[in-house]
Amino acid sequence: MFIQTEPTPNPDALKFLPGRVVAEGAGMAFDDAASAAASPLAHALFGLHGVAGVFFGPDHVAVTRSPSGPDWTQLKPHVLTTIMDHFMSGAPLLREGATGADHASSDADDEIVAEIKALLDSRVRPAVAQDGGDILFEAFDAETGVLTLRMRGACAGCPSSTATLKAGVEQMMRHYVPEVTAVEAAA
Structure with a gap:
């Protein structure tokens, strides 16, 4: 098995490409060892000194x-070895009963929120994924027009994430969804 690596805009994050499907559907983020318990691979990676x-x-x-x-x-x-060992073992990505989906549209979404989520899924998330991250809908305040998004993966904490939100995502959202007046990162 050959695993390629790619840099990301975040100097503290690297993207590892094992040459196979990793996560189907929505991306999954693990920000600490406690949340990583849902995944044998994430748990093993958090066992390495220095993984955040x-x-x-x-x-x-x-x-x-x-x-x-x-x-x-x-x-x-050490990261390369851990990823290779996981995929060679045939172990599942998630433990039984664990789920990684947390961004899907719901029937309760109003028309504007559904349009925002569709735009995120079709135009923004694929581009952000190329940098090893993900971006999710957090909230939309219809009174102020402020859209709050959550950056995950290599994009969380990236020095250029604010510029990405303001220069790229905010301009596009304001163009396609005029009700959006500003885009902010979730705290």
Whole structure:
């Protein structure tokens, strides 16, 4: 098995491409060891000294290192081995009963929110996934027009994520959904 790596705009995150499907459907983010218990692979990665975040995309695993931990020259071989061991073992990505979906539209969504989510899914999320991350709908305030989005994976904490939200996502949302007046990152 050969795993390619790609840098991301976030210097503390690397994208690992195992050459197979990783997560079908929505991406899955694990921000701490407690949440990683739902996934054998995420749990094993958090067992490595210096891993601060794990994100599963459709065809990749994005790993974020702690800035105070080992640098990538020390951490990368251990991450590669852990990912390879997981996929070679045939173990499932998630433990039985665990789910990774948390962004789907619901019947309770009004027309504007449904339009925002559709635009995110068709235009924004694929582009953000190329950088090893994901972006999810958090909230829309119809009175103020403020759309709140959550950045995950390599995009969470990335120095350029604010520029991505303001220069890219906000302009596009305001163009296609005039009710949106501003886009902000979730705290």
